[in-house]
Amino acid sequence: MEETKILLRPDMAKIKGIMLSKFSCENWEKIWSFQAHPDDLLIATYPKAGTTWIQEIVDMIIHGGDIEMCQRAPIILRQPFIEHHSTLMPSGLKLAEAMPPPRILKTHLPVQLVPPSFWEKDCKIIYIARNAKDSLVSYYHFQRMNKMLPDPGTWQEYFEKFLAGEVPWGPWHDHVKGWWKAKERQRILYLFYEDMKADLAREIQKVMKFLEKDLREEVIEKIIRHTSFQAMKENPMTNYTFLPSIDHSISPFIRKGIVGDWKTHFTVLQNERFDEDYRKKMMGTSLTFCNEL
Ligand code: A3P
Secondary structure, three states, X not given: OOOOOOOOOOOEEEEOOEEEEHHHHHOHHHHHOOOOOOOOEEEEEOOOOOHHHHHHXXXXXXXXXXXXXXXXXXXXXXXXXXXXXXXXXXXXXXXXHOOXXXXXXXXXXXXXXXXXXXXXXXXXXXXXXXXXXXXHHHHHHHHHHEOOOOOOOOHHHHHHHHHHOOOOOOOHHHHHHHHHHHOOOOXXXXXXXXXXXXXXXXXXXXXXXXXXXXXXXXHHHHHHHHOOHHHHHHOOOOOOOOOOOEOOOOOOOXXXXXXXXXXXXXXXXXXXXXXXXXXXXXXXOOOOOOOOO
């Protein structure tokens, strides 16, 4: 893909210390004053936690397992990404405003940057977290392929940027901890990518209960088949082949989909450095992660 300076690899800027694309920063007032509806559902994640996976699951649950319905548009158009602003497509705000509630909306914002109206309207929120090491590996490949984000540099350079939180949407550690704390006071279903890998049927049941939906066993099985790694990789409505800014020849968006891929990337030294930094940053939280299945 031809890389033009204007459209691709746009500059980043910061809002309250969190790195976001300059387009999101320029539109921050509008994002912050976004008006949620009480029936809207927000799907929140740190990038690469399995956002697209849960988005498709939620769409299937809401539409009673109707695959055709879930093929109506690419996922980013079905479920607006509220802080997303680029020169390639309508902004998340525009898409959301054109959609009648109840809407399913997506964000990667850390909890402190979520537009206040989501709290005021007491919207339900589903948060998915993924272990830090696999998130780092997946994010590295994503920044290589996604020309709307900064070039990650070498693996070693990116490793340091991730630990320093100098990546889009800020530090992983604060993100997962911030949302973990928020679930004490808000209607948040906090799920883990690793649990979805271990027992998807069980996790789908949790989502159904949270959304107050009751589906027959065969519908749940259909959802499991439709949202399998292979099915989502082949599905043009979920695999992001519709976005020209993602260069799938560098790495596919639905890439490996496993727990523990970090073991093929981390050196022994990097692993030691990561663990030491992790202990300090995660000290005192009851939040725990699984790094291998
Ligand atoms: P990998 O890069 O480790 O393969 P997000 O949607 O938040 O950007 O997350 C993308 C990550 O979720 C990618 O991880 C992708 O492969 C994985 N993923 C997407 N759909 C999946 C599925 N159905 N099953 C397992 N993993 C999936």
